[in-house]
Amino acid sequence: MTVIAFPGRRNSGWRPAELNEVVASVAGRLAGGDAGGWDIGVTERGDPQFYLLGPPPHHECILCISRLGSVYVLENGKGQVLFEHGSLLALADAVKRVLRNKKADIVARATLAWFVIREAFVEKVEAMLGESEELLVHLAPQLAALA
Amino acid sequence: MEREQAGFTMRPRTQFARAAPEAKVRRRQAGTWLKQLRARAGLSQIELAQRLGLKYYTFISQVENGFGRVPTESMEAWARALGAKPSSFARQLLSYYDPELHRLLFEVKQ
Numbered sequence: 617m618t619v620i621a622f623p624g625r626r627n628s629g630w631r632p633a634e635l636n637e638v639v640a641s642v643a644g645r646l647a648g649g650d651a652g653g654w655d656i657g658v659t660e661r662g663d664p665q666f667y668l669l670g671p672p673p674h675h676e677c678i679l680c681i682s683r684l685g686s687v688y689v690l691e692n693g694k695g696q697v698l699f700e701h702g703s704l705l706a707l708a709d710a711v712k713r714v715l716r717n718k719k720a721d722i723v724a725r726a727t728l729a730w731f732v733i734r735e736a737f738v739e740k741v742e743a744m745l746g747e748s749e750e751l752l753v754h755l756a757p758q759l760a761a762l763a
Numbered sequence: 764m765e766r767e768q769a770g771f772t773m774r775p776r777t778q779f780a781r782a783a784p785e786a787k788v789r790r791r792q793a794g795t796w797l798k799q800l801r802a803r804a805g806l807s808q809i810e811l812a813q814r815l816g817l818k819y820y821t822f823i824s825q826v827e828n829g830f831g832r833v834p835t836e837s838m839e840a841w842a843r844a845l846g847a848k849p850s851s852f853a854r855q856l857l858s859y860y861d862p863e864l865h866r867l868l869f870e871v872k873q
Contacts (some may be wrong), residue, residue, distance in 0.1 A: 626845070650845070655830065657830070658824075659808060659820065659821060659823075659824035660807060660808045660824060661808070661809075663821070663824075665821065665824060665825065665828070665829040667825065667828075668806040669830070673785075673786060674786045674787075675786065676790075676830070676831070676832070677825055677831045680821065680822075680825045680830070680831070682819070682821040682824075684819065684821070689819050689821055690826070691821060691822060692826075693831050693832075694831075694834050695817065695822030695825070695826075695834070696833070697818055697819060727793070727864035739830050
Protein backbone atom coordinates (compact mmCIF):
# COMPACT_ATOMS: atom_id res chain seq x y z
CA MET A 617 0.00 0.00 0.00
CA THR A 618 1.24 3.49 -0.81
CA VAL A 619 1.15 5.99 2.01
CA ILE A 620 0.12 9.43 0.83
CA ALA A 621 2.79 11.88 1.96
CA PHE A 622 1.97 15.00 -0.10
CA PRO A 623 5.41 16.30 -1.00
CA GLY A 624 5.87 19.93 -1.91
CA ARG A 625 4.66 22.79 0.26
CA ARG A 626 6.00 22.40 3.78
CA ASN A 627 3.64 23.14 6.60
CA SER A 628 4.48 25.43 9.44
CA GLY A 629 1.73 24.72 11.92
CA TRP A 630 -1.90 25.78 11.99
CA ARG A 631 -2.93 29.19 10.70
CA PRO A 632 -5.03 31.05 13.30
CA ALA A 633 -8.07 31.20 10.97
CA GLU A 634 -8.11 27.48 10.30
CA LEU A 635 -7.46 26.63 13.94
CA ASN A 636 -10.42 28.85 14.89
CA GLU A 637 -12.62 27.03 12.38
CA VAL A 638 -11.53 23.63 13.66
CA VAL A 639 -12.03 24.59 17.31
CA ALA A 640 -15.43 26.09 16.49
CA SER A 641 -16.50 22.78 14.95
CA VAL A 642 -15.83 20.95 18.24
CA ALA A 643 -16.92 23.77 20.57
CA GLY A 644 -20.28 22.14 21.29
CA ARG A 645 -18.60 18.99 22.51
CA LEU A 646 -16.18 20.96 24.66
CA ALA A 647 -18.94 23.06 26.19
CA GLY A 648 -21.09 19.99 26.83
CA GLY A 649 -18.24 18.26 28.65
CA ASP A 650 -18.19 15.31 26.23
CA ALA A 651 -14.66 16.29 25.26
CA GLY A 652 -12.03 17.07 27.84
CA GLY A 653 -9.96 19.49 25.78
CA TRP A 654 -7.82 19.71 22.70
CA ASP A 655 -4.21 19.98 21.77
CA ILE A 656 -2.02 20.39 18.74
CA GLY A 657 1.13 18.73 17.51
CA VAL A 658 3.12 18.03 14.38
CA THR A 659 4.15 14.95 12.51
CA GLU A 660 7.76 14.02 11.85
CA ARG A 661 7.50 15.90 8.55
CA GLY A 662 6.10 19.00 10.20
CA ASP A 663 2.48 18.52 9.13
CA PRO A 664 0.17 20.04 11.76
CA GLN A 665 -2.25 17.91 13.78
CA PHE A 666 -5.20 18.81 15.97
CA TYR A 667 -6.34 16.36 18.64
CA LEU A 668 -9.78 16.40 20.23
CA LEU A 669 -9.43 14.70 23.59
CA GLY A 670 -11.97 12.63 25.44
CA PRO A 671 -13.20 13.27 28.97
CA PRO A 672 -11.00 12.85 32.04
CA PRO A 673 -9.27 10.95 33.47
CA HIS A 674 -7.86 9.42 30.27
CA HIS A 675 -8.07 12.38 27.90
CA GLU A 676 -7.57 10.01 24.99
CA CYS A 677 -7.71 11.29 21.43
CA ILE A 678 -11.21 10.86 19.99
CA LEU A 679 -10.64 12.75 16.75
CA CYS A 680 -7.48 13.79 14.97
CA ILE A 681 -7.30 16.31 12.16
CA SER A 682 -4.12 16.58 10.12
CA ARG A 683 -3.26 18.89 7.25
CA LEU A 684 -1.13 17.18 4.64
CA GLY A 685 -0.24 19.65 1.95
CA SER A 686 -3.62 21.06 0.99
CA VAL A 687 -5.68 18.12 2.20
CA TYR A 688 -7.29 17.81 5.60
CA VAL A 689 -7.50 14.29 6.99
CA LEU A 690 -9.94 13.41 9.76
CA GLU A 691 -9.25 10.23 11.72
CA ASN A 692 -10.69 8.70 14.85
CA GLY A 693 -8.60 7.66 17.84
CA LYS A 694 -7.92 4.26 16.26
CA GLY A 695 -6.46 5.61 13.05
CA GLN A 696 -9.50 5.03 10.85
CA VAL A 697 -9.79 7.69 8.16
CA LEU A 698 -13.26 9.25 8.44
CA PHE A 699 -12.95 12.08 5.96
CA GLU A 700 -10.43 13.69 3.63
CA HIS A 701 -10.94 16.90 1.72
CA GLY A 702 -9.22 20.07 0.61
CA SER A 703 -11.90 22.40 1.95
CA LEU A 704 -11.77 23.59 5.53
CA LEU A 705 -15.53 24.23 5.59
CA ALA A 706 -16.26 20.72 4.36
CA LEU A 707 -13.93 19.41 7.05
CA ALA A 708 -15.72 21.42 9.77
CA ASP A 709 -19.07 20.02 8.57
CA ALA A 710 -17.66 16.49 8.62
CA VAL A 711 -16.33 16.97 12.16
CA LYS A 712 -19.76 18.16 13.36
CA ARG A 713 -21.45 15.25 11.60
CA VAL A 714 -19.08 12.69 13.09
CA LEU A 715 -19.51 14.12 16.58
CA ARG A 716 -23.30 14.18 16.17
CA ASN A 717 -23.26 10.53 15.11
CA LYS A 718 -21.03 9.67 18.05
CA LYS A 719 -23.54 11.30 20.40
CA ALA A 720 -26.46 9.51 18.76
CA ASP A 721 -24.54 6.27 19.08
CA ILE A 722 -23.98 6.87 22.80
CA VAL A 723 -27.69 7.67 23.32
CA ALA A 724 -28.69 4.53 21.41
CA ARG A 725 -26.35 2.35 23.49
CA ALA A 726 -27.60 3.90 26.74
CA THR A 727 -31.23 3.34 25.69
CA LEU A 728 -30.50 -0.26 24.76
CA ALA A 729 -28.72 -0.83 28.09
CA TRP A 730 -31.72 0.67 29.94
CA PHE A 731 -34.15 -1.66 28.17
CA VAL A 732 -31.98 -4.70 28.86
CA ILE A 733 -31.73 -3.84 32.57
CA ARG A 734 -35.46 -3.10 32.76
CA GLU A 735 -36.33 -6.37 31.02
CA ALA A 736 -34.06 -8.35 33.34
CA PHE A 737 -35.58 -6.64 36.38
CA VAL A 738 -39.16 -7.28 35.22
CA GLU A 739 -38.32 -10.94 34.52
CA LYS A 740 -36.84 -11.38 37.99
CA VAL A 741 -39.73 -9.65 39.74
CA GLU A 742 -42.26 -11.68 37.75
CA ALA A 743 -40.48 -14.90 38.70
CA MET A 744 -40.48 -13.91 42.37
CA LEU A 745 -44.17 -12.98 42.24
CA GLY A 746 -44.96 -16.25 40.49
CA GLU A 747 -43.16 -18.21 43.20
CA SER A 748 -44.99 -16.50 46.04
CA GLU A 749 -48.30 -16.97 44.26
CA GLU A 750 -47.56 -20.68 43.94
CA LEU A 751 -46.65 -20.81 47.62
CA LEU A 752 -49.91 -19.11 48.53
CA VAL A 753 -51.90 -21.59 46.45
CA HIS A 754 -50.23 -24.45 48.36
CA LEU A 755 -50.50 -22.89 51.80
CA ALA A 756 -53.98 -21.35 51.60
CA PRO A 757 -55.95 -24.65 51.91
CA GLN A 758 -53.72 -25.76 54.78
CA LEU A 759 -54.17 -22.46 56.59
CA ALA A 760 -57.92 -22.64 55.96
CA ALA A 761 -58.01 -26.17 57.42
CA LEU A 762 -56.16 -25.02 60.51
CA ALA A 763 -58.55 -22.14 60.99
CA MET B 764 1.78 31.41 19.66
CA GLU B 765 -0.86 29.97 17.37
CA ARG B 766 -2.78 28.49 20.29
CA GLU B 767 -3.33 31.92 21.76
CA GLN B 768 -4.31 33.41 18.43
CA ALA B 769 -7.23 31.04 18.13
CA GLY B 770 -10.29 32.52 19.75
CA PHE B 771 -11.55 29.50 21.69
CA THR B 772 -8.28 28.29 23.04
CA MET B 773 -7.77 29.47 26.55
CA ARG B 774 -10.48 27.65 28.55
CA PRO B 775 -10.06 24.09 27.30
CA ARG B 776 -6.30 24.35 27.10
CA THR B 777 -6.01 25.64 30.65
CA GLN B 778 -8.39 22.98 31.98
CA PHE B 779 -6.40 20.29 30.23
CA ALA B 780 -3.07 21.57 31.51
CA ARG B 781 -4.41 21.73 35.07
CA ALA B 782 -5.65 18.17 34.95
CA ALA B 783 -2.22 16.81 33.83
CA PRO B 784 -3.57 13.25 33.89
CA GLU B 785 -1.22 10.41 34.60
CA ALA B 786 -2.65 8.41 31.69
CA LYS B 787 -1.52 11.09 29.28
CA VAL B 788 1.99 11.14 30.73
CA ARG B 789 2.19 7.36 30.33
CA ARG B 790 0.89 7.50 26.76
CA ARG B 791 3.58 10.07 26.01
CA GLN B 792 6.21 7.75 27.47
CA ALA B 793 4.84 4.95 25.30
CA GLY B 794 5.08 7.29 22.30
CA THR B 795 8.69 8.10 23.06
CA TRP B 796 9.49 4.40 23.40
CA LEU B 797 7.79 3.65 20.08
CA LYS B 798 9.69 6.47 18.42
CA GLN B 799 12.96 4.98 19.69
CA LEU B 800 11.99 1.53 18.40
CA ARG B 801 11.16 3.02 15.02
CA ALA B 802 14.46 4.89 14.89
CA ARG B 803 16.30 1.69 15.79
CA ALA B 804 14.48 -0.08 12.96
CA GLY B 805 15.60 2.72 10.63
CA LEU B 806 12.06 3.63 9.57
CA SER B 807 10.38 6.96 8.99
CA GLN B 808 6.76 7.47 10.06
CA ILE B 809 5.74 7.09 6.42
CA GLU B 810 7.65 3.83 6.04
CA LEU B 811 6.11 2.42 9.20
CA ALA B 812 2.64 3.40 7.98
CA GLN B 813 3.45 1.65 4.71
CA ARG B 814 4.37 -1.55 6.54
CA LEU B 815 1.15 -1.34 8.55
CA GLY B 816 -0.94 -0.83 5.42
CA LEU B 817 -2.21 2.60 6.47
CA LYS B 818 -3.32 5.12 3.87
CA TYR B 819 -1.84 8.07 5.78
CA TYR B 820 1.03 8.18 8.21
CA THR B 821 -0.73 10.60 10.56
CA PHE B 822 -1.87 7.90 13.00
CA ILE B 823 1.78 7.02 13.71
CA SER B 824 2.34 10.60 14.74
CA GLN B 825 -0.86 10.64 16.83
CA VAL B 826 0.42 7.62 18.79
CA GLU B 827 4.04 8.80 19.06
CA ASN B 828 2.93 12.21 20.31
CA GLY B 829 1.09 10.48 23.16
CA PHE B 830 -2.49 11.22 22.14
CA GLY B 831 -3.48 7.82 20.81
CA ARG B 832 -2.71 4.19 21.62
CA VAL B 833 -1.60 1.30 19.49
CA PRO B 834 -4.88 -0.64 19.12
CA THR B 835 -4.73 -4.11 20.66
CA GLU B 836 -5.79 -5.71 17.38
CA SER B 837 -2.81 -4.24 15.54
CA MET B 838 -0.13 -4.66 18.23
CA GLU B 839 1.29 -7.74 16.53
CA ALA B 840 1.58 -5.94 13.19
CA TRP B 841 3.30 -2.96 14.87
CA ALA B 842 5.70 -5.30 16.67
CA ARG B 843 6.64 -7.13 13.48
CA ALA B 844 6.99 -3.88 11.52
CA LEU B 845 9.34 -2.55 14.20
CA GLY B 846 11.31 -5.80 14.41
CA ALA B 847 10.18 -6.57 17.96
CA LYS B 848 8.87 -9.77 19.53
CA PRO B 849 5.06 -9.37 19.71
CA SER B 850 4.73 -10.68 23.28
CA SER B 851 7.43 -8.40 24.74
CA PHE B 852 6.14 -5.50 22.65
CA ALA B 853 2.58 -5.96 23.96
CA ARG B 854 3.84 -6.43 27.50
CA GLN B 855 5.84 -3.21 27.38
CA LEU B 856 2.90 -1.29 25.93
CA LEU B 857 0.61 -2.70 28.62
CA SER B 858 2.96 -1.30 31.27
CA TYR B 859 2.26 2.16 29.83
CA TYR B 860 -1.39 1.83 28.86
CA ASP B 861 -2.66 -0.20 31.82
CA PRO B 862 0.03 -0.27 34.53
CA GLU B 863 -2.27 -1.83 37.13
CA LEU B 864 -3.10 -4.79 34.91
CA HIS B 865 0.58 -5.11 34.02
CA ARG B 866 1.48 -5.15 37.71
CA LEU B 867 -1.11 -7.82 38.46
CA LEU B 868 -0.05 -10.00 35.55
CA PHE B 869 3.71 -9.69 35.72
CA GLU B 870 4.90 -8.03 38.91
CA VAL B 871 2.86 -9.35 41.81
CA LYS B 872 4.98 -11.90 43.70
CA GLN B 873 3.22 -14.79 45.35
